[in-house]
Amino acid sequence: MSKLYVVPTPIGNLGDMTNRAVETLNSCDLILAEDTRHTQKLLNYFNIKTKMISYHKFNEKQRSEEIIHKLLNEDINAALVTDAGTPCISDPGYELVREVREKGIEVIGLTGASALTTALSISGIETYEFAFYGFLPRKKSELDTALKRVLNNPVKTFVFYESPKRIISLIENIKIHMPNSTLCVCKELTKIHEKTFYGSVDDVLEQLNNYSDVEKGEYVIVGYNNDYQEKDDTDNQLSLHAILFDKLFKNEYSLKEAVNEAALEGIASKNEAYKASLEIKKIIEKLR
Incomplete structure (x- = not known):
């Protein structure tokens, strides 16, 4: 039976x-690489001769179909790698893994390098639970919305x-939304x-501004939000209903539009807004 292996590669140190x-x-019979030129250097270093094809966000759908066909019909093993670190973590791959699983093909993961867990382990910041957001949006309005979600x-x-070109701008925006946060x-x-x-x-922010090579290299930011404020569930639920009602009647939105906008604004999660919308729907139906 064919298998798909998810194989981490070094994030900087080949050791x-x-x-x-x-x-x-x-x-394996086949290696699926995000960038074949980059991965070829790794394969050359370890004298690995396995056939390799590209698998990245621009050909993900087409390649997934080809790979699944091979796994189902040719009884081969394939390995998924990314440019650095563990595949599917803020990188292409999860769609392939999902589709492979849905076809009943075994997926096997290997442990290895990950910028996410490495940064958490050296941060000195509480790690019993954490939220990983990957790369935040570049557009200012979308970035503000994303940081409000983090705050709440x-x-x-x-x-x-x-990325190095945007690191200082991101920290400045974190300061606006979470001025008391601790960062590593x-x-x-x-x-x-x-x-x-x-x-x-x-x-x-001061350390980064005084660092001459700040715009070189990739960054991982681990932070602790000291600005989070506990909210009374009852008050929060009432205000969420009021916000949705406001969007429905003032903006003439549909319930779906009101839910989506509330989630984008960071007022509530999409699931919370959806539950509130169902209750609003019942109220409206009773009034008719």
């Missing part, structure tokens, strides 16, 4: 490649990914020039 990962890539999330530890900003994890910036949002 983090596990023996099992090398053995798996060697023994009762899970106070948050993790973002960010990790740069170039596991690489020669690895560096961390830790402290209050003001301290970290």
